[in-house]
Amino acid sequence: MRDVAIIGVKNTKFGELWERSLRDIVVEAGIGAIEDADVSGKEINALYVGNMSGGRFIDQEHIGALIADYSGLSKNLHVPATRVEAACASGGLALRQAIMAVASGYSDIVVAAGAEKMTDVGSEEASSALAAAADREWEGMAGATFPGLYAMIARLHMHRYGTTSEQLAEVAVKNHRNGRLNPIAQYKNLITVDQVLNSIMVADPLHIFDCSPITDGASALVLAPADVAHKYTDTPIYIRATAQASDTIALHDRRDITTLDAATVAAKRAYSMAKVGPEDIDLAEVHDCFTIAEICAIEDLGFAEKGKGGIVTANGETAIGGRIPVNTSGGLKACGHPVGATGIKQAVEIVTQLRGEAGKRQVEGAEYGMTHNIGGSGATAVVHIFSRER
Amino acid sequence: MSSVPRFWRNLGSRYNLEGTRCNECGESYYPPRNVCVNCRRVGQIKPYKFKGTGEIISYTLIHTAAEGFEGQAPYTLAIIQLDEGPRLTSQVVGTPEKIHIGMRVRSVFRKLGEDGERGMIYYGTKFVPENA
Numbered sequence: 001m002r003d004v005a006i007i008g009v010k011n012t013k014f015g016e017l018w019e020r021s022l023r024d025i026v027v028e029a030g031i032g033a034i035e036d037a038d039v040s041g042k043e044i045n046a047l048y049v050g051n052m053s054g055g056r057f058i059d060q061e062h063i064g065a066l067i068a069d070y071s072g073l074s075k076n077l078h079v080p081a082t083r084v085e086a087a088c089a090s091g092g093l094a095l096r097q098a099i100m101a102v103a104s105g106y107s108d109i110v111v112a113a114g115a116e117k118m119t120d121v122g123s124e125e126a127s128s129a130l131a132a133a134a135d136r137e138w139e140g141m142a143g144a145t146f147p148g149l150y151a152m153i154a155r156l157h158m159h160r161y162g163t164t165s166e167q168l169a170e171v172a173v174k175n176h177r178n179g180r181l182n183p184i185a186q187y188k189n190l191i192t193v194d195q196v197l198n199s200i201m202v203a204d205p206l207h208i209f210d211c212s213p214i215t216d217g218a219s220a221l222v223l224a225p226a227d228v229a230h231k232y233t234d235t236p237i238y239i240r241a242t243a244q245a246s247d248t249i250a251l252h253d254r255r256d257i258t259t260l261d262a263a264t265v266a267a268k269r270a271y272s273m274a275k276v277g278p279e280d281i282d283l284a285e286v287h288d289c290f291t292i293a294e295i296c297a298i299e300d301l302g303f304a305e306k307g308k309g310g311i312v313t314a315n316g317e318t319a320i321g322g323r324i325p326v327n328t329s330g331g332l333k334a335c336g337h338p339v340g341a342t343g344i345k346q347a348v349e350i351v352t353q354l355r356g357e358a359g360k361r362q363v364e365g366a367e368y369g370m371t372h373n374i375g376g377s378g379a380t381a382v383v384h385i386f387s388r389e390r
Numbered sequence: 391m392s393s394v395p396r397f398w399r400n401l402g403s404r405y406n407l408e409g410t411r412c413n414e415c416g417e418s419y420y421p422p423r424n425v426c427v428n429c430r431r432v433g434q435i436k437p438y439k440f441k442g443t444g445e446i447i448s449y450t451l452i453h454t455a456a457e458g459f460e461g462q463a464p465y466t467l468a469i470i471q472l473d474e475g476p477r478l479t480s481q482v483v484g485t486p487e488k489i490h491i492g493m494r495v496r497s498v499f500r501k502l503g504e505d506g507e508r509g510m511i512y513y514g515t516k517f518v519p520e521n522a
Contacts, residue, residue, distance in 0.1 A: 127454075128456075131457075137400065137421070138421040138478065138479065140456065141502070141503075141512070141514075142467065142478075142480050143452065143455070143456050143459045143462070143465060143502070143503065144456060144467055144479055145452060145454065145456045147452075147454065148450050148456075148467050151450035152448040152450050152467070152468070152469055153448070155448045155449060155450060155491070156447065156448040156491065159448075159491050200453070201451075201453050202454045203450045203451070203452045203453065203454065204451040204452075204453070205450075206450075250421075250479065251469065251479070252447075252469045252470075252478055252479045253476075257447065257469065
């Protein structure tokens with residue numbers, strides 16, 4: 001297998017982009033990444049795009065073909081384009097497919113993109129589409145919602161480990177603080193623990209400020225074999241590990257509902273592939289679809305002892321300047337969560353940080369970064385490790 | 391929901407807690423599975439009816455309802471471990487303040503939800519405190 005590098009990145013603005021369509025935003029991200037890498041369309045061998053639910057959100061399937069077409073890669077160049085779906089982990093999985101295409105030698109220059117246009121439907125319809133990431137027949141038909149599933153994770157975590165609502169709120173407060181420093185973030189307002197605790201209850205113990213928002217956005221990366229990466233950029237960022245794991249679709253069937261086994265297994269595989277451990281990672285973008293999800297994530301990835309995620313967060317260890325900065329982009333909570341784009345956006349943030357181009361939210365001297373992208377309540381996990389040096 | 395066949399084909403399981411059991415390893419499944427996760431191809435899967443008693447593993451009070459459940463909010467949703475082993479997701483009927491982790495519950499037949507005013511009404515299993 002060949003080593004793989006990222007040579008170009010781009011995020012669109014994240015938010016409620018009423019005036020722009022899916023094809024508009026994904027073309028902006030794709031062209032932006034291609035310009036950043038300074039590759040020509042003729043060099044592109046393949047395109048992978050993460051998209052969770054074009055069918056439900058914009059009544060459009062065949063997203064790979066649509067995006068290749070409007071990126072100018074179809075009519076004359078006939079570049080193969082593949083849509084990848086794993087609910088909210090679609091983006092991470094698209095990146096993984098792209099890495100495997102380059103590593104195997106099958107392709108050289110590959111674009112990995114992710115996009116979701118969620119505000120063309122109302123919030124109830126969007127919630128229903130998102131609920132399809134759970135087991136529709138045996139969770140959804142019982143009245144489960146996504147906040148409801150994560151609320152049950154939170155309830156047991158609190159019961160077993162003494163995690164508090166205030167500690168959950170600290171995740172949202174920190175991520176809004178980071179989002180304020182990210183030009184593309186959906187939310188740039190600072191919030192307080194009290195504001196989180198006094199916001200309306202969605203599924204007890206989760207308030208609306210414990211939940212990530214509905215977002216439009218697109219992100220893209222350009223990958224190349226590491227051996228030729230310097231031809232395109234002075235600052236290639238190297239993929240050190242790509243790992244993926246599955247677990248039961250329904251939360252109730254998991255070995256333990258406060259641990260995402262798919263995430264712990266994917267992380268273990270990634271650490272082993274990269275030959276590093278949690279102590280070597282300088283920053284991580286994790287899947288904070290709900291505040292409790294970030295608490296579980298930092299435990300599952302080995303940044304906090306099991307059950308201590310809340311304390312570690314409240315102590316400021318995951319803040320910028322802390323022991324292990326988490327979600328410098330603002331995370332899903334403040335940067336926004338266009339579901340299919342999220343896994344790619346996480347990688348864009350890590351690349352930006354490892355290049356030293358993250359401005360006010362820069363983690364000084366960052367050498368290793370990690371992304372953690374989850375589908376559903378934990379049935380799919382994708383973990384990547386990146387480094388500044390090859 | 392809005393799919394009659396999708397609901398109807400599982401009525402036995404939804405009304406009567408009928409699941410499956412692997413006679414090879416003894417593991418029982420609700421919701422029913424046709425492939426044993428321990429034995430896979432060598433498993434011996436047979437129908438199995440659960441007693442309907444168990445305990446609450448975790449729960450939440452849902453304020454923002456799922457589609458089709460709007461009229462019921464707030465409602466309690468729980469992960470329940472049946473005494474025979476498997477876990478399932480179901481609503482728990484009763485005073486929300488009294489519900490707690492470890493609480494003993496038993497299954498009852500109840501209305502689950504509906505597709506609007508003129509649509510199908512869905513019935514199935516919910517749980518109540520065991521002594522209720």
